[in-house]
Each structure stands twice: as C-alpha cells, then as structure tokens.
Amino acid sequence: MSDLTLKSIRKSYGAVEVIKGIDLEIAHGEFVVFVGPSGCGKSTLLRMIAGLEEITAGSLHIGNVLCNDVEPRDRGIAMVFQSYALYPHMTVYDNVGFGLKLAKAPKDGRDKKIRDAARILQMEHLLDRKPSQLSGGQRQRVAIGRAIVRQPEVFLFDEPLSNLDAALRVDMRMELSKLHQELGATMIYVTHDQVEAMTLADKIVVLNGGEVQQAGAPIELYQHPANLFVAGFIGSPKMNFLPVTVKGIEGDTIVVQADEIDDLRVSIPGATARPGDAMTLGIRPHALRTGADGPIKGTVDLVERLGNETIVNFRLGGGTQWLAVLDGDMPLHRGQTVGFTAPEGEPVLFDRDGRNIAIANPQAEKAA
Amino acid sequence: MTLVRRYGLTVAALIGAGFVFVVPFLFIVLTAVKDRTQAAQLDFTWPTSFPLWENFWTVISTRDFMLITAYINSTILTVGSITLLVILAAMVGYVRQRRKAWWNGLVDFLVLAGLMMPPAVVPTIWLLQQLGLFATLHGMIFIEVAYNISFCIILYRAFVATIPREMDEAAIIDGARPMDIFFRVILPMLKPVTITVIVVQSVAIFNDFVNPLYYLPGNDNVTVQLTLYNFQSQFNTSYNLLFMNILLVTIPPLIVFLFFNRQIVAGMTSGAVKG
Amino acid sequence: MTTTVSTPIAVPAKPRHRRRSSPYPTWFLLPAAIVYGILFLIPTFASLYFSLTRWTLFNSSFIGLDNFVAFFEEPFLIQGVVNTIIFALLTCALKVVFGLGLAVLLTSQIHARGLLRSVVFFPVLVSTVGVGIAFTAMMHPTDGIINAGLGLLGIKGPGWLTNPSLAIYSVAFVEVWRGVGLATVIFIAGIVSIPQDYYEAARIDGATGWERFVYITLPLSRPAMVTVVILSFIHGLRNFELVWAMTRGGPGFASDVLASVIYKQYQAGFYGLSTAGNVVLFVLIAAMAVPLYLYLNRKEGHQ
Structure with a gap:
C-alpha cells in the first residue's frame, strides 16, 4: 500500500524557515487538500512531496520507502501544474507520452496507455493538436492525461483550476472527483480556495505560517474549527x-x-x-x-x-x-x-x- | 501632422536616404558591370557595355577559382561555428539563468569581458601554434566560438528567463534527466532566439575579416572577406572586377537580410529596451 | 535586508547522506568554459607577460616596460593612440546624433517607413572591407564621385584620404555611414517601447513636438541610448577593418589606430611590441568604457 507519511518535515531557505515541522498521515486512496492563504507553505510542502524541493529536515515515506533523497521520477508520483506546463513543441499525443518515452516503454504499450488516458478524459479527438490550439479546459485535460499515463500511486495537483473561468472550474471540480473515484489513487491537491477544498476533499489540511493549523474532514473543520485561523478561513x-x-x-x-x-x-x-x-x-x-x-x-x-x-x-x-x-x-x-x-x-x-x-x-x- | 507636411517629409526622407545610402550601392553595382576602362573612371554613369558574365567569370576563376574555395571555407566556418555556438551558449544561458550559485557573478563578468575586450592576437597565435590549430579551419571555428559566445549567452539567458520553471519541473516529474530536460524540452522551446542567433551570427562570422586575417594565413584556407583583401592588389586597376567581387561577397548577407530582416533587428536591438 | 547571523532555528538533526543531483548541472558550462578559457582568457593573461618582452614566438626576453615606453615616445605610436580616441569619440557622437534623428524620423507618421528602415540598416550587414573599398574609390581625390559631385556645385573637394590631417576623419565618416543603421534600429526599438499614452498626455498638456522629444522621447529611450553609446564607443576603439581597407593607416602613419598598429607590428615581427599595443587597447577600453558603462547604468535597478 502506498500510505504517505510526513514526520517533522522542515524546510528552510538560509535562515528563513518556511515549513516548521509538519506531521501528516495520508492513507492510500485519500483525497487530501492543502489549503491556506498565499505564502502559507502549501505549495512548498507539495513540491517537497514531489521531490522538486529538498527536504531540510524530517522524513517523507511513500509506501514504506524513505523518499527524502529519491529522484522525483522514482517516487511513483505525477503532478499537474497550475500553468499546465505542456510542452509547446509537442502534440497532445507526445505530451502525454513523453514520460513513457523517457522510461523507454515499448511503443505498443505506450500507444495503448496514451489512448486509454485520452478516452478517460474524452480528448481522443485532440491527440494530434499542439497545446497552442487548445482551450484552457482542454489544456487542463491534457495535463491530467500526462499524469494518468504514469499510473502513479499519488497524484499531486498544484492549484490546477486557478487559471480557468468560474463555470469551467465547477465542471472540472466534478470531473476530478469522478476521476478520483475511478482511479482510486491518492490525490494531494493544493488550493487557496476554501470552496474547492470543501467540495473535493476527504481530508482538508489547513496551513498557515508553515504549520498545520488543523487537519480533518471538511465538515469537522467547519463545525469544530480548532482555532481562530481555521474558523476564519473555512466557511463562506x-x-x-x-x-x-x-x-x-x-x-x-x-x-x-x-x-x-x-x-x-x-x-x-x-x-x-x-x-x-x-x-x-x-x-x-x-x-x-x-x-x-x-x-x-x-x-x-x-x-x-x-x-x-x-x-x-x-x-x-x-x-x-x-x-x-x-x-x-x-x-x-x-x-x-x-x-x-x-x-x-x-x-x-x-x-x-x-x-x-x-x-x-x-x-x-x-x-x- | 498635416497631409502636406507628411508627404513633404516622406519625399525629403526618400531623397536624402537615396543620396546617402542608395547611391554607394548603385555605384558598386554599376561599376561591377562596366568594362575595365569605363570602370577606371570611377564615375557614376550608365555602363556603355555590359560585360556582366565576363566580369563574373574572371573574378570566379582568378587564382584557380580561389573565390569558390573561399565560399566553401566561409560556409564551413560559418556553419561549424554557429552549430557550436547555439549548443554551448544555450547550455550556459540556461544553467546561468536557472541555477543560483556562487559562480554566477564570475560568469556574468566573463561574459561582459568577452563582449567588450579585444582579443590578444599574438599570444592567441602563439597558443594556436602550440595546439596545432593555427591556420586551420577547425581552429578558426573555435576562435569564432570563443569570440562570439558572450553575445549569444546574453540572448539565450534573457530568453530562458521567459520560460516558466514549471516546464522544467513537469519534465523532471515525467522522468527526464538533465540532458533530456535541456535537449528535448528546453532547446526546442528556445527556437525563436536560436533563429535570431543563427541569423545574426552567420552574418557576423561570414563578414569577419580581422580574425581570419590573423589566424588563417595562406591560400588554402582563405575566406570570402580575405579574397577582397587579396584581390585588392591584384585588381588594382580593374575596378570592375574588384566591385564584382564586392557584389558577390555581399549576396549571402543580402539574402539573409531579405528573409530574416525581423530576426536580425530583434537580435541586434535586444537590450535596447531593458538596458 | 536583515542578515541575522545567529539562527535560532534548529539545525537538521540527522546528517544528510547525499544531495540529489541538480537538474541544472554545472558541467553544462564546461564546453563553453574550455573554448573561452583556452582561446580567450589564456591569451589575454599571457599578453600581460609577453607585452613586457622582446618576443619571437619561439623565445622571449624580458625587457620590462620598454615596449610601453616606446608607445608613448615614438611619434607614430602616439599618433595611433590619439587617433583611436578621436575615432571612437567622433563615431560614437555622430552615430548617437544621426541615429536618434533617423529613429525619430522613421517612427513618425511618414510613408515608406519600412523601406527607409531597411535602406538605412542594410550597410550594417555588408562586408566592412567591401564598404571600405567602395568608399576609397568614391573618395578618390580627382576621379571619385564625391569630389565630382562637389565639383558640380563649384566646390573643389579635398583629398579625403590623401590629406594626412583629413584621412582619419574621412574613415570615421565612412564608419558612421556604415554603422548608423544599427544605432537607428536600436533607438527605434527604444522609442516604440515608450507607451503612446505619454505622448497623448503631453499633447493634451500642449507640448510642442520639440518638447515631446526633449521631455518624453529622450529620457524614456535611455536604455537604447546606453546601448548605442557603449556599443559604438567600444566598436570605435577596436576598429580595424575600415582603416585597413581604406588607408592602411596612411598616408604615413596619419590614420593609424591601435588595432592597425598592432597588426603592423605583428607583420614586422615585433611580437612583444604588438602585444603591448594590445594591452594598451585593453587599458583604454577598461579605462574609458567601463566607467562609461557604470555611469550610464547608474540608478537603474538591478535585473
């Protein structure tokens, strides 16, 4: 199983500490949302799980493996970025298949996985296009498709919906929920939008000033906020x-x-x-x-x-x-x-x- | 601005530019197609006879088709230098822009020095001789790379800054190793600035005269600019041939200019807006 | 900036085993560093030593500052230094004035702007030696078309390149002709980046065309100005091709510049003296261009 365990995780840049000792257990298949105001450290924490930031102190286990010094590609994770970060010079097909190509997966297997992902996301008709020919919502799908083909144990989302307009955001929120049920993988999702957090999460982790303010089910946080910060942040x-x-x-x-x-x-x-x-x-x-x-x-x-x-x-x-x-x-x-x-x-x-x-x-x- | 003034200014500008900038070129073209005696008068008149083909053939065939050799050499020099320049400068510009390290200041200083300081020629010749690179085309290629890389690094660094870091990170998550990130993700995205580098540098290297003069002596490795210099004494009295030579040497940059005007100007003016 | 020395933050308890490799490896700098280091840096440092020697490429004998003394005692060498400075200052100043004027003209509401820009810019791309040869022919004292043209106006033109006191200025004039296009396009890039709102606001405030130029165009195209001044100044100090193609430094040594002196001494086999000339050129550029660079970039924020 691929439970995720963070033990007294810290991150500092020189003398500035941005993550001040975080302990967190994430069970396999859980949809966890990190939420907090900008600068609270939620993105840094996600990037540490991804392996894009060094962990200054503490330990990160994915499954039973200590992952502090494991390369991102070997962590069994996939990530969807805020700007989607699609490779502009590749077609959708190549964008989705880039990771498989790097892993030297055989061509037929690769093709099947790409087409499966495209089918799940209903974007089979887009495979030959370049990212510049896609709408915001379609780019979002491609970015998710790129994550799906990696068949990761853990999906990481860094504010993936913040570049979409309001109506599309609601649609994509529902699709993400559906996707979570379909794939059954662990999902960790960062947002500053508490409505997104409330609607998507099995568990919300409220962060502020590099510390966990409260972690728990959305309703729990709404009804029993642990402190003034959570009370003020959750609920609209x-x-x-x-x-x-x-x-x-x-x-x-x-x-x-x-x-x-x-x-x-x-x-x-x-x-x-x-x-x-x-x-x-x-x-x-x-x-x-x-x-x-x-x-x-x-x-x-x-x-x-x-x-x-x-x-x-x-x-x-x-x-x-x-x-x-x-x-x-x-x-x-x-x-x-x-x-x-x-x-x-x-x-x-x-x-x-x-x-x-x-x-x-x-x-x-x-x-x- | 009133319509009259606008037209007046346009006409004045066209006439002025015509006199100052077009007449010299017309003079070159006209002289190049004249016969020898008329060309010797150095005047701005219509050719009485058009020995165009004759002049062309004489220039081409002089000294065992030296101009052809020169074109081949200049092409090898230009293509070789630019291939290296693009890859090496892009690598430096990319890492310099992305990575925070103690040597950043040193790199910036060296880039600036390379941009401003003239090379120390005689010690360079001495060094090239030690390395067995003196008077060789590949030695000349490395020289052009060393002298022009600063400018290219600056262009690349500025462009890399416009590529979001998330692109690199997406590639890292996809399992790309440093070489993959650079060659398969970043380098293709640098295409616009690469075109600029190719265009600007190909004109600069093709037109380079001083460095081949020092480092490429001898007739085997002659470049097109050196033919002008060599023929200057030979065609002492045959201005028509000398000017035909100038014309032939000017054609490649002219072609580049016609197709890539915008990239050239963009490359040469980069920094004008930001400082 | 607060640079707290004592950090109250707990240092990581466990020692870290190994750092993961950076996605931006330092060795990416290596190929460029090798080429640049060997072919540019080493000769530059070597020149500092060889400029103090009598040198035949095979052996060198240390003679202290004799080469530099020669540079400031031999009249033909002093001439080279003085000409270099005159040439750089003159071409730089004229390129700024004409470049700015042309840029303002070519960004105004006239017709055929694109054509005119191309015409002005094209000489930049033409072989400098070719330009030099063409102008040498045009500046011929009796037959050249320049003096022929002046003759039509009843003026007897001077011997542009044969008059020793005029030769270096004639070459400088051709350099301005050749390089003004680059200055112009740089100024154009600077001027078009100025938001149109400023001009509209000034127009509403009743500013005349000249006032708009002095109070908006000039100050706001400062980055372009910095680029043009530094570029053309350094180019002027290093100039060799035009002088060599047009006068070979002549008549006599009247139009020699440092770069042509370096080449002449090299051809004559005075390698130590030639290298000393190179060092003088370094010092000249460092002493004039670097302060200029710092002065012109002052008060501008760091990138």
Whole structure:
C-alpha cells in the first residue's frame, strides 16, 4: 500500500524557515487538500512531496520507502501544474507520452496507455493538436492525461483550476472527483480556495505560517474549527468575531459580555472557563436569526437580496462590521436597526491564544 | 501632422536616404558591370557595355577559382561555428539563468569581458601554434566560438528567463534527466532566439575579416572577406572586377537580410529596451 | 535586508547522506568554459607577460616596460593612440546624433517607413572591407564621385584620404555611414517601447513636438541610448577593418589606430611590441568604457 507519511518535515531557505515541522498521515486512496492563504507553505510542502524541493529536515515515506533523497521520477508520483506546463513543441499525443518515452516503454504499450488516458478524459479527438490550439479546459485535460499515463500511486495537483473561468472550474471540480473515484489513487491537491477544498476533499489540511493549523474532514473543520485561523478561513462568508469577557458560568453554558452586544449565552459542554477570562466570540453568518429583542443589535449598512437568502451587512454598537445570512427574502433597508439572536449551541469561543475552548487539545485533531 | 507636411517629409526622407545610402550601392553595382576602362573612371554613369558574365567569370576563376574555395571555407566556418555556438551558449544561458550559485557573478563578468575586450592576437597565435590549430579551419571555428559566445549567452539567458520553471519541473516529474530536460524540452522551446542567433551570427562570422586575417594565413584556407583583401592588389586597376567581387561577397548577407530582416533587428536591438 | 547571523532555528538533526543531483548541472558550462578559457582568457593573461618582452614566438626576453615606453615616445605610436580616441569619440557622437534623428524620423507618421528602415540598416550587414573599398574609390581625390559631385556645385573637394590631417576623419565618416543603421534600429526599438499614452498626455498638456522629444522621447529611450553609446564607443576603439581597407593607416602613419598598429607590428615581427599595443587597447577600453558603462547604468535597478 502506498500510505504517505510526513514526520517533522522542515524546510528552510538560509535562515528563513518556511515549513516548521509538519506531521501528516495520508492513507492510500485519500483525497487530501492543502489549503491556506498565499505564502502559507502549501505549495512548498507539495513540491517537497514531489521531490522538486529538498527536504531540510524530517522524513517523507511513500509506501514504506524513505523518499527524502529519491529522484522525483522514482517516487511513483505525477503532478499537474497550475500553468499546465505542456510542452509547446509537442502534440497532445507526445505530451502525454513523453514520460513513457523517457522510461523507454515499448511503443505498443505506450500507444495503448496514451489512448486509454485520452478516452478517460474524452480528448481522443485532440491527440494530434499542439497545446497552442487548445482551450484552457482542454489544456487542463491534457495535463491530467500526462499524469494518468504514469499510473502513479499519488497524484499531486498544484492549484490546477486557478487559471480557468468560474463555470469551467465547477465542471472540472466534478470531473476530478469522478476521476478520483475511478482511479482510486491518492490525490494531494493544493488550493487557496476554501470552496474547492470543501467540495473535493476527504481530508482538508489547513496551513498557515508553515504549520498545520488543523487537519480533518471538511465538515469537522467547519463545525469544530480548532482555532481562530481555521474558523476564519473555512466557511463562506467568513465567521463574525468579537472580543468578549466571560461573565459567568451556568453548567455547560458560558455567559459572555461585551460593550457592543448584550450578554450572550453560549453552550459548550465540558469547556473550562473562569469568569473574567478574555475570549473571542465567533458566530457564523448563517447562524444568526432576526429577533427584535435579541442580544445582538446592529445598524444595517447594506442588504443583498438574492431571493432564496438575504445577506445583511451591519454594524454593531462599537462599529464592528458583521454579516448575517438569513433564509428567504428579508425586506430590510439601510440604516434600520435590527436585532439578532443565535442558538446557544452555535457560537464558538476562542481563548487568549486563539484556540477553540471546545476542543481541549487541538493537536489530537491531527491524528484524525 | 498635416497631409502636406507628411508627404513633404516622406519625399525629403526618400531623397536624402537615396543620396546617402542608395547611391554607394548603385555605384558598386554599376561599376561591377562596366568594362575595365569605363570602370577606371570611377564615375557614376550608365555602363556603355555590359560585360556582366565576363566580369563574373574572371573574378570566379582568378587564382584557380580561389573565390569558390573561399565560399566553401566561409560556409564551413560559418556553419561549424554557429552549430557550436547555439549548443554551448544555450547550455550556459540556461544553467546561468536557472541555477543560483556562487559562480554566477564570475560568469556574468566573463561574459561582459568577452563582449567588450579585444582579443590578444599574438599570444592567441602563439597558443594556436602550440595546439596545432593555427591556420586551420577547425581552429578558426573555435576562435569564432570563443569570440562570439558572450553575445549569444546574453540572448539565450534573457530568453530562458521567459520560460516558466514549471516546464522544467513537469519534465523532471515525467522522468527526464538533465540532458533530456535541456535537449528535448528546453532547446526546442528556445527556437525563436536560436533563429535570431543563427541569423545574426552567420552574418557576423561570414563578414569577419580581422580574425581570419590573423589566424588563417595562406591560400588554402582563405575566406570570402580575405579574397577582397587579396584581390585588392591584384585588381588594382580593374575596378570592375574588384566591385564584382564586392557584389558577390555581399549576396549571402543580402539574402539573409531579405528573409530574416525581423530576426536580425530583434537580435541586434535586444537590450535596447531593458538596458 | 536583515542578515541575522545567529539562527535560532534548529539545525537538521540527522546528517544528510547525499544531495540529489541538480537538474541544472554545472558541467553544462564546461564546453563553453574550455573554448573561452583556452582561446580567450589564456591569451589575454599571457599578453600581460609577453607585452613586457622582446618576443619571437619561439623565445622571449624580458625587457620590462620598454615596449610601453616606446608607445608613448615614438611619434607614430602616439599618433595611433590619439587617433583611436578621436575615432571612437567622433563615431560614437555622430552615430548617437544621426541615429536618434533617423529613429525619430522613421517612427513618425511618414510613408515608406519600412523601406527607409531597411535602406538605412542594410550597410550594417555588408562586408566592412567591401564598404571600405567602395568608399576609397568614391573618395578618390580627382576621379571619385564625391569630389565630382562637389565639383558640380563649384566646390573643389579635398583629398579625403590623401590629406594626412583629413584621412582619419574621412574613415570615421565612412564608419558612421556604415554603422548608423544599427544605432537607428536600436533607438527605434527604444522609442516604440515608450507607451503612446505619454505622448497623448503631453499633447493634451500642449507640448510642442520639440518638447515631446526633449521631455518624453529622450529620457524614456535611455536604455537604447546606453546601448548605442557603449556599443559604438567600444566598436570605435577596436576598429580595424575600415582603416585597413581604406588607408592602411596612411598616408604615413596619419590614420593609424591601435588595432592597425598592432597588426603592423605583428607583420614586422615585433611580437612583444604588438602585444603591448594590445594591452594598451585593453587599458583604454577598461579605462574609458567601463566607467562609461557604470555611469550610464547608474540608478537603474538591478535585473
């Protein structure tokens, strides 16, 4: 089997450390997405797995083989690049078959593999063309085809959809999903787009500042973000935040207070908090409901009525900008004061270090 | 700009350019097809007789068809030098652009030195003699490579910078070894700049006079530019033949110019925009 | 730039066994380095020694700086150095002036621009020796078409190449004729890369054609200017072919330049003196071209 194991992987350029010790287990056949803002190290990490970057410290095992010093061609991987990197002087056929040719595969076997890949990707009619004669989506297919013929254990994707327009991106996303099911190979996919991450991944790895912030199933990350960063990064629109102080504790319910809102009750079973603790309150825009006497009062700045839902931009008493996404059509207008409530189970609290207090030890999450 | 001024300027420019740049060429062509006595007058007149073929044949056959030998030699010299230049310069330009290393500064310095500094001729002759390369065509080929490689490296390096590194990486993932990456992926992609290098350098090497003068003495290895020099004394009084020779020597660059005007200008002006 | 010396980052615990080979192997430089090193670098360094010797190619005797002393005592050698500098400065200046003028003309809204550009550029590609021979004929003091043309205007033309005080200037004039096309196309490339918006903005601001040239074209085609100045200056210092084809350095030594002196001393068998001439040329280029290069490239960002 070809499980992939990263143990305390580090990468530094001179004195600058860009990957600060990453431990990760990727099971065979998993679709893993590395997501994070630009500069978080996600591409570097992928390139280290590919063998395009040296690993400064730590170990990378593919299957049971230590791969730190193995040449990329011997790692059993294939990669799809952001710019596709098709060889412009070769036809699609030769582009797809280049790796096989280099490996000195016999001609008939080569031909069969190229045609199989073309069939899977429905691009048999494109085989004689040059890359310059293809559309963006077709180039994308060729790039994937080039990866497929290598029959790799692990597919690596470096932001492969970011050069496509929005509609095509949705199509290709579905095709990639289908391809994953068909081939059953491990796929590691890098993106900065959290929607892509949510829709494609079996497991999302959120990276920031060269460290894993949280790894887990998409819904897990959405519902139980380990820290402020993950909470802010996963989910669209972004989660609303506000600094609060713990006023009191009633069993599993923590009462928090702040100048900008009335006291709010948050139900977090098993959490430890003491009155007076400074925390950050997080509420997803979708969790807010209108309620005239709700604890959250705001002045409406902007209303976007989409028919099935209404997005309300509003200002709290102290000027903090929040967002609410309400079901159905709400005929609110600018300048209006609206009250909001949130079900007790919905809000999240983060401690002084930004950790979600509902999750005692965020490190435990990584093993998932 | 008003239409009148525009036409006026055009006419003035055409007349000026005609006088300054076209008349000398017409003079060469006219003199080349005159007979000997009329040519000796060195005036700008229409030929009274057209011994075109006669002049041509005399020039060609002089000194046992030296001009033919010279054409063959110049062709070998040009083709050989350019083949080496393209491959060697592309390799250097590619690695210099791609790789971060301590020797980058040294390479840049040597390239600049090769571009600006004149060669030390007598020590070079001395060295060529030691190596058994003096007065040989292959020695001359290496000389042309050494003297012209700086310019080619600069062109290649600038062009490699426009090829995304992902191309190399895609090839690496595909299992290409360094030689495969360079010869099967990068070199084909360098085609536009290779054409420029071939065109510009073939004109330069074909027209080179000084270096063959020093390093290729003797009649066996004569190049076309040297025939002009050799015939200058022989055709002392036969301007028609001398000018026919100039005409024949000018034809190859003229052909190149007609077909590759754009590449020549692109190659020679590279750096004008970026500095 | 922060160059922190002490790095708090943990050094990799395990020693690494071996580096994977780079996809950009250093040996790719080797073939070029061998050819360049043997045929260009070694002779250049050797010249530093041989210029201090009396040398017959088979044996050399060290004579200190005698060769260089000769260069600054023998009148015909001094003449060569002075002529080289005059030739370089003059051709460089004229190529800049005419090249820029032609470039402005050939980027303006006139007809037949392509044809005119080709006509101006073509002499660059013609054999320099051929150009030299042709102009020698045209500059013939009595029969040449230049003086014949002047005669039609009632002017008695001088002996362009036979008058010792005029010969080097005549050759310089032919060099400008031959090389101005290259300067022109370089300036054209520089000028067409200037965004048209600047000209439109200036026009709206009411700038005249001359003002647009001085305040937009001139400063913004600076990279082209740098290229032209350096290229033609170095070319001028190294010039040999035209001088040799037209005057052989004559009359007497009146139009000798360093490159022709080097060749003459080589032919005469004074190899040490010839090589000293080469070193003088190195020094001249280093002393004039390098500061020029640095000066013209100042304030321009690093690539």
